[in-house]
Amino acid sequence: MTSLIETTEIGKTYGSVIALRDVSTVVNAGEVTCVLGDNGAGKSTLIKILAGVHQHDRGSLRVEGEEISFGSPREALDHGIATVYQDLAVVPLMSVWRNFFLGSEPTRGFGPFKVLDRKQGREVTKKALSEMGIDLRDVEQPVGTLSGGERQCVAIARAVHFGAKVLILDEPTAALGVKQAGVVLKYVARARDRGLGVVLITHNPHHAYPVGDRFLLLKRGRSLGSYDKADISIEELTRQMAGGAELDALSHELRAAEAGDAG
Amino acid sequence: MVAQSEVPSVADERIGKPGLLDRLVVRPEIGSLLGAVLVFLFFSVVTEQFLSPGGVATWLDDASTLGIMAVAVALLMIGGEFDLSAGVMTASTALVTAILSTQLGWNVWLALFASLLFALGVGALNGWLVMRTGLPSFIVTLGTFLALQGLNLGITRVVTGTVQVSGMRTTDGYESAGFLFASTFTFGGTSFYISIVWWILFTVVASSILLRTRFGNWIFAVGGSALSSRAVGVPVMRTKVYLFMTTAFAAWLVGSINILRFTSVQANQGIGLEFQFIIAAVIGGCLLTGGFGSAVGAAIGALIFGMARQGIVYANWNSDWFQLFLGVMLLSAVLVNNALRRRAERVRR
Numbered sequence: 001m002t003s004l005i006e007t008t009e010i011g012k013t014y015g016s017v018i019a020l021r022d023v024s025t026v027v028n029a030g031e032v033t034c035v036l037g038d039n040g041a042g043k044s045t046l047i048k049i050l051a052g053v054h055q056h057d058r059g060s061l062r063v064e065g066e067e068i069s070f071g072s073p074r075e076a077l078d079h080g081i082a083t084v085y086q087d088l089a090v091v092p093l094m095s096v097w098r099n100f101f102l103g104s105e106p107t108r109g110f111g112p113f114k115v116l117d118r119k120q121g122r123e124v125t126k127k128a129l130s131e132m133g134i135d136l137r138d139v140e141q142p143v144g145t146l147s148g149g150e151r152q153c154v155a156i157a158r159a160v161h162f163g164a165k166v167l168i169l170d171e172p173t174a175a176l177g178v179k180q181a182g183v184v185l186k187y188v189a190r191a192r193d194r195g196l197g198v199v200l201i202t203h204n205p206h207h208a209y210p211v212g213d214r215f216l217l218l219k220r221g222r223s224l225g226s227y228d229k230a231d232i233s234i235e236e237l238t239r240q241m242a243g244g245a246e247l248d249a250l251s252h253e254l255r256a257a258e259a260g261d262a263g
Numbered sequence: 264m265v266a267q268s269e270v271p272s273v274a275d276e277r278i279g280k281p282g283l284l285d286r287l288v289v290r291p292e293i294g295s296l297l298g299a300v301l302v303f304l305f306f307s308v309v310t311e312q313f314l315s316p317g318g319v320a321t322w323l324d325d326a327s328t329l330g331i332m333a334v335a336v337a338l339l340m341i342g343g344e345f346d347l348s349a350g351v352m353t354a355s356t357a358l359v360t361a362i363l364s365t366q367l368g369w370n371v372w373l374a375l376f377a378s379l380l381f382a383l384g385v386g387a388l389n390g391w392l393v394m395r396t397g398l399p400s401f402i403v404t405l406g407t408f409l410a411l412q413g414l415n416l417g418i419t420r421v422v423t424g425t426v427q428v429s430g431m432r433t434t435d436g437y438e439s440a441g442f443l444f445a446s447t448f449t450f451g452g453t454s455f456y457i458s459i460v461w462w463i464l465f466t467v468v469a470s471s472i473l474l475r476t477r478f479g480n481w482i483f484a485v486g487g488s489a490l491s492s493r494a495v496g497v498p499v500m501r502t503k504v505y506l507f508m509t510t511a512f513a514a515w516l517v518g519s520i521n522i523l524r525f526t527s528v529q530a531n532q533g534i535g536l537e538f539q540f541i542i543a544a545v546i547g548g549c550l551l552t553g554g555f556g557s558a559v560g561a562a563i564g565a566l567i568f569g570m571a572r573q574g575i576v577y578a579n580w581n582s583d584w585f586q587l588f589l590g591v592m593l594l595s596a597v598l599v600n601n602a603l604r605r606r607a608e609r610v611r612r
Contacts, residue, residue, distance in 0.1 A: 051494075074496045085494055091487035093554040093604070094480075102484050103495035105477040115475040158495075 002065040003028050004166050004197040005050060005081070011058030012045050018221055019045040021058065025216040025226040027166055027197040032188065034208035035201045036241055037218035043201045046218070047168050050199065051083040052076030064165075080165035084155040086174055092144030096136060097125035099143050100158050128161040129154065132187055149180030156187050160194060167191055168199040173207045185211050205241060209234045217241060291548030292560030294599040298546065298592065299563050299570070306574030313570075313577050316453035323455065326569025327462035328353075328517045330562045332536070333543035334469045335513035337561035340544050341473070342506045343486035343553030344393060344400040348385070348408040349510050350536030355411050356382050356518030357528040358419060361428035364435070371436035371523075379515050385411070386511025390504030412534060419530035429527030437523070445524035458520045462562065465513065470558040482506065487554030542589065543568055546596040550604055567592065 005027040012020045020042040027033045037043050048054040049061065052070030060067050063079050070076045073083070090099045098121070106117040106124070125139045134153050136146075143151055152172045159167050169188065173181035188211050192198050202208050208215065215232060217224035217240050224240055232240075238254070312318040332349060339346055359378035363369040369377070389407055393400045419426055431437055444461075447454040473479040481502045484492040493499050522528050545551065546567060547560025571592075575585050 073494055077496050083494060085491075091484050091491050091554065093487045094483050098480055098483070102480065102492065103497045105480055107477060114477070115471075116477060116480065118475075 003062075004064060005199075006062040006065075007046075007050075007059065008062070009059035010046075010049065010056045010061060012049060012054060012056050013058075020049075020056075020218075020221050023059075023216070023218065023223045025214070025223075027199055028213075029165070029197050030192055030195050031213040032192050032198040032200055032211050033214045033216060034212035035199060035216045035218065036203065036205060036208055036237070038203055038241065040220070041218040042221040043203075043218055044170070045221075047083065047170055047199065047201055050076070050081060050166075051168055052081070080163065081168065082159035082162065082164035082166070083168040084152065084159060084170065084172065086171040090143045090151050090155055093142055095140045096129075096143055096146070096154060097121045097139040099154060100125040100128070100139075100161075104162055124161075129157050132157040132160065132190060134187075147180060148176050149183045152176075152184050153187050156184075156191060160191050160196065164196060166197045166199065168201070170201050171203070172200070173202060173204065181207060203241075205234060205237045209237060290557070291555060291600075291603065292557040292563060293548075294596060294603075295547045295560045295563040295567065298596075299567050302567050302570050302574070306570060306577065310574060310577035313574055316451065318573070318577065320453050320455045322569040322573040323459045323566075324569075325573055326566045327456065327458040328520055329536075329539060329543060329568055330462040330565030331458075331465050331513050331517050332510075332540045333547065333561040333565040334466050334558045335510045336540040337544035337547060337549050337556050337558055338469055338473060338482060339506045339510050340541070340549040340551070341486045341553060341556040342482045342503055343489065344503060344506065345404060345541065346389060346507060346510045347401065347404040347537045348389065348411055349404075349514055349540055350533045350538075351408055351411045351415065352382065352385065352511060352514035352533070353517045353521065353536065354528060354530070354533035355385070355415055356515040357522035357532070358415055358428060358530060360519060360522050361431060361528050362418070362422055364437075365428060365430045365433075366422055368435075371431075371434050371440040373436075374434075375440060375519055378518070379512070382511040382515035382518075383508050386508035387504055389511070390500075390507035393507070394500045394503055408537070412531075415530045426530040427527055428530075431522060431526040440519075441523045444520045456524075458524075461516060461520065462565075465516070466558055466562040469509075473558050478502070478505070483554060485553075539568065542593050545600065546592055548596075548600060548603075550600055551597075552604075555600075555604060564596075 003026040008024050009022045010020065010024070011018070011022060023042070023046060025033060035043050035046060045054065049056045052073045052075050055069050055071070061069065063081070068079070070079070076083070091102065094102070101121050106120045107114045108117045109115050122139050126136070129136055129139075132153065134150070134157060143154065146154065156167065156169070172184050172188070176184065185207060188198055188200060192211070200208060200212065213229055214226060215229070215237060216226045217237075306313040313322075332353070336346060336349055356378045359381050360371070360374045363374035363377055364371050385407065389400070389404055392398075393403045396403065416426060419428060422428075444457065446457050448457060448460075449455075473482060481492065481497050484497050485499050485502045489499050543564035544556065544561040546564035547557055547562070549556030549561065571588050572585055575582060575588070
């Protein structure tokens with residue numbers, strides 16, 4: 001089976017700044033590939049290449065076996081790669097169903113008299129959300145009235161509904177509380193179970209490990225390795241992310257935190 | 264206490280229908296409608312002429328050209344941009360039409376067509392500059408505003424030696440074009456200007472596009488969050504450029520109505536009107552930050568303008584009071600809009 005996405009020694013420079021170099025990983029259908037790294041590790045650059053916002057200038061990007069370089073987010077979307085960004089997943093002042101269909105609005109009529117099919121929009125939105133296990137009373141309410149986790153879920157449901165093959169999630173749990181983060185991770189797992197390939201960007205190994213099948217570790221624009229879940233434990237994942245010198249301080253912190261959780 | 268304990272604390276936002284007030288309050292134009300009713304009642308009681316057929320025709324006419332512009336500016340503001348050149352554009356388009364037909368002897372229809380192209384060109388330039396540079400439209404259109412003001416005066420003086428162009432009445436095609444843009448029609452024994460019909464037509468079309476079409480959905484989206492819109496494949500640049508062109512089109516329509524009705528145009532006309540357009544749109548429920556507002560609301564905002572401006576005349580007050588009224592209206596509208604937005608944007612974590 002060919003992978004949905006395969007990057008081979010991909011790289012990107014902004015002027016004299018090397019933002020990313022020699023990163024290789026794969027995204028398969030029905031699997032979650034987690035991209036982990038601290039701030040400035042190159043996570044954003046990598047997903048922007050996959051999402052068509054930027055173009056890579058080294059290595060190769062293959063989508064379903066075909067070598068490609070996206071010129072725009074629209075092109076990536078047309079290849080079934082949908083991206084849900086942390087802050088800009090939705091337009092807060094617009095209603096849930098208008099957000100859901102933004103960019104792919106259902107219309108009826110023809111020629112210059114094409115109008116939005118609002119009834120269909122509302123019904124389909126409600127149905128698609130409930131299929132993902134999200135139950136909203138009123139799809140006419142502004143998205144701004146939803147919680148942060150619910151907004152992410154609407155954006156995920158949207159991508160699934162519009163036939164995305166690959167779902168890229170940029171720090172979906174970063175601004176969320178523990179419970180909300182858990183809800184979002186549940187929908188990530190659900191999208192995976194429906195056969196999507198998921199790219200989950202996070203700097204939290206505790207969010208990544210339960211849902212991830214493969215872990216790509218980035219640091220300062222370079223890959224520290226791409227591991228299958230069987231080959232790496234959560235302790236090792238955390239250790240790799242922290243790096244040698246910072247490890248002692250971190251494990252001390254973690255022990256204190258775990259003691260806190262237990263108590 | 265008993266009643267309170269019966270309300271489940273977990274999913275309480277899911278039960279119970281929102282009250283009538285709650286449902287009305289999310290309509291952006293509701294504040295302006297209320298204001299319009301108050302202003303209407305006030306002047307109906309205070310003055311006698313206000314409710315007379317002639318009086319109604321006068322304040323409707325006053326509101327009409329302002330209303331056409333306010334509706335276009337409202338769409339642009341919902342799309343997240345301003346156009347400070349909109350006021351002076353109404354003079355520029357009239358000047359282009361007038362100079363081409365009176366000085367060069369063009370047929371009025373041809374001159375109107377040329378000035379339409381000119382307007383759409385300026386609108387597209389505004390939009391392209393704003394999108395291309397990423398600068399605030401406030402500053403970019405301030406530039407085009409000043410440039411157009413200079414061009415209006417400079418070219419008019421070079422061509423005619425004065426600062427006005429007149430003599431439209433003797434040009435080719437004046438009769439038929441005037442019929443379309445500047446005639447009157449009789450309704451119930453009173454004559455009304457056709458500009459009122461243009462105003463209503465423009466409002467209906469704009470509101471339908473805004474609420475019922477994909478393009479309308481994109482207007483809300485690019486104003487609410489341009490980055491989110493781009494991420495889901497909305498053509499942000501195209502949408503905004505079209506909005507600037509719509510404002511320019513409205514300015515052409517108003518310029519054409521003015522030049523054909525008054526048959527002459529001053530080169531310094533239209534300056535300062537851009538703020539009236541924005542004020543009317545804000546009174547109509549548009550947020551200054553974009554993403555929220557109403558075309559019908561902007562039309563009602565213009566109606567409030569017209570009623571107050573003429574009502575003050577009928578009441579024999581000094582027109583200075585109009586400015587006070589305007590200031591109070593604007594402030595209360597902004598406060599109401601802000602409260603509405605907080606309601607809509609409030610985040611529950």
